[in-house]
Structure formats: C-alpha cells, structure tokens
Amino acid sequence: MKSIPVLLLMLLLSGCGHTSSSQPYFEPPAPPQGKARVYMMRTQVIQGSFYDSVFSINDSAVVGLNDQTYSWVLVTPGLHKVSAGVRPDPRNVRLTLPVEEGQDYFVEYTQENMVEMVRVKSAKDGKAMVKRYSYIPVK
Numbered sequence: 001m002k003s004i005p006v007l008l009l010m011l012l013l014s015g016c017g018h019t020s021s022s023q024p025y026f027e028p029p030a031p032p033q034g035k036a037r038v039y040m041m042r043t044q045v046i047q048g049s050f051y052d053s054v055f056s057i058n059d060s061a062v063v064g065l066n067d068q069t070y071s072w073v074l075v076t077p078g079l080h081k082v083s084a085g086v087r088p089d090p091r092n093v094r095l096t097l098p099v100e101e102g103q104d105y106f107v108e109y110t111q112e113n114m115v116e117m118v119r120v121k122s123a124k125d126g127k128a129m130v131k132r133y134s135y136i137p138v139k
Contacts, residue, residue, distance in 0.1 A: 084109040
C-alpha cells in the first residue's frame with residue numbers, strides 16, 4: 001500500500017521528460033537544389049506542457065519539441081501534411097502545406113483559449129520566432 005504513492009509519483013515524473021537543447025538559433029545553409037526547408041516551432045503552451053509535441057510530415061514523426069523550441073527539415077516540393085500532438089495520431093491538429101523549391105516555411109504549434117492548432121507563419125514572423133527559440137535537431 002505504501003508503494004502506490006511512489007509508483008504514482010514515478011509515473012508523473014516520467015511524463016515530464018523533454019527533449020533538451022541548449023543550442024541557440026543559427027543560420028542554416030540554403031536548401032540544396034530540389035528541396036525546401038520547413039521549420040517546425042512550438043510556442044509556450046499550458047495544456048500538455050509536460051510533454052513534447054511530436055511534429056509529423058506526411059504521417060512520419062520528425063521531431064519532438066517542447067516550449068519555445070524549433071527544428072527544421074528539408075522536403076521536396078509539393079503538398080505535405082504537417083501535424084503535431086503528444087504522439088503521432090490521425091486526430092492531431094494538421095494542415096496541408098504547399099511547398100516550392102528553395103523556400104523556407106515556418107509552421108507553429110500553439111494553443112489559443114486551450115485550443116490546439118498548427119498554422120503557417122509568415123517568413124518575417126517565423127524567422128523572428130526561431131531567433132528567440134532553442135534548436136533541437138531532427139533525429
């Protein structure tokens with residue numbers, strides 16, 4: 001009976017693990033020919049803040065991000081499905097991103113009024129955001 005509180009505490013703490021990074025923003029090289037860069041960013045969120053938000057592109061998990069972190073990935077031109085949530089799931093918030101060669105795209109996971117959303121930010125706003133965030137590499 002005495003071990004139940006300890007087990008509950010261990011379960012709670014195991015959910016608090018985040019991907020860690022202390023690397024500040026850096027200017028990546030230009031995308032190679034035939035590619036574009038998609039930045040994925042997570043703002044500070046309240047609901048689910050103990051967990052990473054897993055970004056997926058075309059239903060393949062790419063990276064887990066925590067509050068005020070970002071990553072980027074190179075993709076081919078065309079339409080791409082971008083989603084984010086606690087784990088890869090068809091019910092995650094998502095958007096369809098039309099991608100053109102040589103361009104940078106900024107996709108933000110955020111919450112407004114406790115509603116999850118992913119949205120595309122303008123290049124100007126997206127670049128300003130990632131300059132304030134910490135970088136987590138795609139694995």
